Each structure stands twice: as C-alpha cells, then as structure tokens.
Amino acid sequence: MSISFQAADRISDVAISDIVIMSEAARARRAEGHQVISLGIGEPDFHTPDHVNDAAIKAILEHDTQYPPIAGKPELRAAVAGLYDSATPDHVLVSSGSKYTIFNALMATLNPGDEVVVPAPFWTSYADMIRLCGAKVVIVPTQAADGFQVNIQTLRDAMTPKTKWLLINSPSNPSGAVMPAEKLSEIGEVLDDFPNCWLMSDEIYQHLTYGIAFASAWDVLAHHRDRMLITNGVSKAYAMTGWRIGFGIGPKALISAMLKVQAQGTSGTCTIAQAAAIAALTGPQDLLEDRRQSFQTRRDLVLGYLNAMDGIMTPKPEGAFYTFSSWQDLRGGTTPDGTVLATDRDFCQYILTTANVTIIPGTGFAADGHFRISYASSTDDLHQALSQMTEAVAAITRP
Ligand SMILES: Cc1ncc(COP(=O)(O)O)c(C=O)c1O
Numbered sequence: 464m465s466i467s468f469q470a471a472d473r474i475s476d477v478a479i480s481d482i483v484i485m486s487e488a489a490r491a492r493r494a495e496g497h498q499v500i501s502l503g504i505g506e507p508d509f510h511t512p513d514h515v516n517d518a519a520i521k522a523i524l525e526h527d528t529q530y531p532p533i534a535g536k537p538e539l540r541a542a543v544a545g546l547y548d549s550a551t552p553d554h555v556l557v558s559s560g561s562k563y564t565i566f567n568a569l570m571a572t573l574n575p576g577d578e579v580v581v582p583a584p585f586w587t588s589y590a591d592m593i594r595l596c597g598a599k600v601v602i603v604p605t606q607a608a609d610g611f612q613v614n615i616q617t618l619r620d621a622m623t624p625k626t627k628w629l630l631i632n633s634p635s636n637p638s639g640a641v642m643p644a645e646k647l648s649e650i651g652e653v654l655d656d657f658p659n660c661w662l663m664s665d666e667i668y669q670h671l672t673y674g675i676a677f678a679s680a681w682d683v684l685a686h687h688r689d690r691m692l693i694t695n696g697v698s699k700a701y702a703m704t705g706w707r708i709g710f711g712i713g714p715k716a717l718i719s720a721m722l723k724v725q726a727q728g729t730s731g732t733c734t735i736a737q738a739a740a741i742a743a744l745t746g747p748q749d750l751l752e753d754r755r756q757s758f759q760t761r762r763d764l765v766l767g768y769l770n771a772m773d774g775i776m777t778p779k780p781e782g783a784f785y786t787f788s789s790w791q792d793l794r795g796g797t798t799p800d801g802t803v804l805a806t807d808r809d810f811c812q813y814i815l816t817t818a819n820v821t822i823i824p825g826t827g828f829a830a831d832g833h834f835r836i837s838y839a840s841s842t843d844d845l846h847q848a849l850s851q852m853t854e855a856v857a858a859i860t861r862p
Contacts, residue, residue, distance in 0.1 A: 476594045480587045481827030485811060489821040500848040502836045503821035505636060505785065509702040511739070512750055518742030519706075522735045531731035534722055535710070539737050542744040543710045547681050547693065556718050557740075558725060559732050561667050561696035561709025566592045567728065568663060568692050568711060569628070571720040573598040577627040582613040584787060584830035586636045586665070598627065602829050607778050607789055611638035615649045622653065626660045629653075631680070634668035637828045637835040638787040639762075639780020644678035651684045661690040661717075667709075668783040670700040670751045673759045675781045681712065689714055699784075700751055701743040706736040758784050761838045761845055768849035769836075772856045784839040787825070791832040795862030804859065807834060817858070818851035 482503060489499045522528075534540065535557025543557070544550040558564045565588075573579070573596040580601045581589050590600045603621045605611045613631075622629070631650065633642035654660060664680035681693050696709030711721060725731065765786055769777040774796075777788040796804050798817070804810050807824030811834055814820055825833025838845060 473595055473597060477591045480591075481808065481811075481824045482587060484808070485815070485821050485823055488812065488815055492815060492819070497819050499815070499819045499821060500840070500844050500851075501821040502838065502840060502845075502848055503823050505699075505837050505839065506704050507699060507702040507754070507784070507839045508841055509754060511703050511706070512701065512743070512746070514746050515701065515703065515739045515742045519735045519739040522738035527734050527738060529734065531734045531737060533726050533731040534718070535732060536734070536737045536741070539710075539741050539744070542741055543695075543712065546744070547679075547712050548685070549688075550681075550712055553715050554712055554718060556711045556721050556725065557732050557737060558709050558711065559729055560698065560707040561665070561694045561711075562588060563707075563729070564694045564696070564709045564711040564721075565589070565663065565665065566595075567721045567724045568694070568713075568717070569593060569596045569598070570724045570728075571717070572661070573627055576625065578623060578625045579628045579630055580618070580621050580626050580660075581630045582618070584611065584635070584637050584825065584828035584833070585630075586632060587827050589630055590829065599625075601626070604830070605638075605640075607776065607787075610778055611635065611640040611787070612642065612646055613650075615646075615653060618650070619653050619656075622657050622660065624657070624659065626657060628661050628663050630663045630665070632665040632667075634672055634677070634780075634782025636668065636783055637785045637823070637825075637830075637833075638778070639783045639785050640778075641672050641675050641782040642678065643675070644683045647678055647680055647683040650680075651687055654684070654687055654690075661692065662687060663692045663694065666693055666695045667699055669695060671755055671758055671784060672782040673755075673762060673780075677782070692717060697740050697743045700754075702754075703739065703743060706733075706739055708732060708736050708740040758838070761840075761842060762786070764842060764845055765836060765838045765849060768853060772853055774859070774861065775856060784837055786836045786838065787828075787830070787833055788836070789833050793856070793859050793861060794832065796859040797862075798860075799858050807831060810834060813859075814852055814855055818848070818855040820848040820852050822852075 540552035692713035
C-alpha cells in the first residue's frame with residue numbers, strides 16, 4: 464500500500480517563485496547547448512574581499528568551529544550595534560542571512576488573522592514568508608509614474624487595527640526606488656495613528672544608491688525605535704551572499720522573542736561566516752564606494768539600452784542593482800513565430816528563447832506588466848544580453 468505525501472496546510476499557498484521557474488527554464492536551455500546570459504539573480508558578480516576570506520580561514524585554523532552563541536558572536540553584535548545610533552549588542556540578533564532575520568521576526572510575532580502591509584512591487588519572499596506564518600499579506604500598489612514611491616493615503620487606507628507590521632524596503636528590490644527621508648517621515652505619521660503596528664525596514668541595499676542619499680528608518684523615525692526592526696546584512700554590500708550572515712536591530716523584547724525562534728530553528732549562525740562578517744564590517748570600507756560606482760555605471764549602461772527599446776518603459780532606479788520596466792505597450796503583441804504575448808511569463812520566456820537572456824516576470828513581485836533585470840553582471844555580459852534583447856523586442860509586432 465503506498466502512502467501519499469500530504470504537505471502541511473501552511474505551505475499550500477506558497478507557490479514556486481517566478482525566479483525559480485525562469486532559472487529552471489534557463490538551465491534547460493543551456494542543457495540544449497545555448498549560451499544563456501542570466502540577468503535574473505540578485506547577486507553581485509564581485510568576489511568576497513581577500514581580508515574577509517583570510518579572517519574565515521584563520522577562524523578555521525584556530526578551531527573556532529564549535530556551536531556559536533545563539534544570538535551571534537559578541538564582537539559581531541557589537542560591530543553591528545556600532546552602526547546604529549544608541550544601539551547596544553542586545554538590540555542585535557545575528558542570523559543565517561537577513562532573509563532568515565525577516566522570517567524569524569514574522570515567526571516570532573504573527574498570529575493567524577494578523578495582517579502585514581507591504582508596498583508593491585516587493586521582493587517575492589515577503590509574501591510567502593508572511594503566509595507561512597499564517598498571516599495575511601495586504602498589498603499596497605505603487606506606480607511607475609510616482610517612481611514606485613508609496614502613496615501615503617493609499618497606505619493609510621490599507622492599514623487596520625489588525626496590521627501587525629508595515630514592511631518597507633529601500634533601496635527596493637525589484638524597483639530600485641529609494642525612499643527619501645521625507646517619505647519615511649510621512650510613514651512615521653501613519654504609524655502614529657496605528658500604535659499596534661510595527662515597522663520592519665529591510666535595508667539590505669543600503670550601500671547602493673546613485674545620486675540620492677540613503678535614509679535609514681532607524682535615524683529618521685528614531686521616535687518609533689520601540690516598535691521597529693531594521694534588517695540588514697553583508698550579502699550585497701560585501702559580495703558575501705553565500706556566507707549567509709544577516710542581522711536584525713530592534714527592541715530587546717523583540718530580539719528576545721526572535722532568539723527563541725532562532726534557538727529552535729538554527730541554534731545560531733556559522734562561526735566561520737561570523738568571523739568573516741566581523742572582518743567585513745570592521746575592515747577597510749573603501750571597497751563599498753568602488754563597487755557602488757561600478758554598479759552605477761552598469762545601471763546607466765542598462766538604462767541606455769532599455770530606453771531605446773520601443774514599447775518598454777523604465778523609470779530610472781536610484782538604488783540596488785535592478786531595473787524594473789513596463790512592457791505593457793507590447794502586451795498582446797505577436798512574436799515572429801506567431802505566439803501572442805499575453806502574460807509577463809510569456810514575455811520573459813520569449814526573451815529567453817529568442818535572446819538567450821534570463822529576466823524575471825513582474826508578477827513575481829506583485830506588479831503585473833513588468834519585468835526585472837538584475838545588472839549585477841559584467842559589462843561585457845550586459846552589452847551582449849541587452850543587444851540581443853533589443854533585437855528580440857524589435858521583432859514583436861505590436862497589438
Ligand atoms: C530585498 C531583499 N531583502 C533581503 C534579501 C536577503 O538577503 P540575505 O539573506 O542574503 O541577507 C534579499 C536577497 O535577494 C533581498 O533582495
């Protein structure tokens with residue numbers, strides 16, 4: 464007798480992400496012998512700095528390989544606290560990537576029926592993590608014409624007494640929008656009217672802004688620090704995605720609750736990766752500016768190509784390493800082989816099979832009619848991918 468597998472109800476609403484679907488489609492195409500350039504994944508193409516690698520090797524050689532303190536190494540907690548005004552190490556929890564920090568915070572706080580308000584487009588994982596915790600995602604759409612900045616009245620209308628968290632992300636994945644300090648202040652006024660709502664501010668792209676200053680919710684909304692969690696990490700700024708180090712900075716009561724989740728979820732974070740993160744945060748910082756400039760050059764390069772494509776509209780992103788374009792004017796158009804492009808996935812599949820370039824459908828970020836490009840690739844790859852894409856887009860017959 465065979466026993467059928469039955470997954471838990473809590474994962475029934477969790478779909479396979481568009482990023483995974485497109486990556487699998489690209490893998491299949493490569494297996495057929497095609498040279499596919501991926502502009503899909505949000506990962507810097509730089510290497511982890513040498514002094515960071517050396518710190519990790521030293522940790523291994525010195526046998527720093529036993530279970531870690533669950534909340535993180537004291538030196539790392541102190542280094543992170545030092546970056547945030549008035550924070551002390553017990554305001555900091557070190558986790559296996561800031562993705563886990565976010566998941567941990569939601570797990571530690573959400574009850575069934577709670578609501579989490581998230582401006583869209585947003586990073587795919589937020590919605591699935593919220594649903595996994597049994598809570599409801601409340602989406603607040605933003606418009607390209609507004610530079611993907613949240614409209615405060617629309618935000619206010621979405622909030623209810625059940626809103627447990629307002630989750631914001633600046634610089635944004637996928638739109639690249641950077642929230643100015645004034646917008647954060649307006650958000651603070653909304654929070655004034657919803658005293659049970661906490662603010663989660665995902666600041667993982669903090670070091671990547673172009674022509675606009677980064678404003679942290681920690682500084683602008685200092686008066687709300689008693690109900691705020693900042694999530695950040697070393698993945699994007701120091702090219703350390705694989706080391707899996709992230710951190711949350713918030714009130715001690717929240718950090719203690721998150722500690723309980725972490726104690727049962729992971730028992731703490733890899734000691735060697737923590738040694739590396741300490742070196743990253745306390746070592747030379749000039750590499751941040753070098754890399755920022757390099758990303759800015761690539762953003763301009765990609766924008767140049769996108770702006771020249773008929774039917775594609777791309778607001779100028781001011782941060783992170785993504786462009787988020789509308790292909791709405793081409794929806795319903797026909798490809799040379801007669802296929803009608805109806806959905807974001809159709810468009811991205813067409814670009815994959817015709818231009819051999821992976822891009823990600825906007826639906827994956829709760830913004831239908833768009834696609835995301837990650838420009839964290841070499842300039843040679845960007846030139847090649849974008850010129851192939853230009854030809855493919857020009858070959859679409861408009862509806
Ligand atoms: C907006 C955003 N937040 C958080 C993360 C998670 O980063 P990590 O878990 O590597 O710290 C990512 C990664 O893509 C991201 O794009």
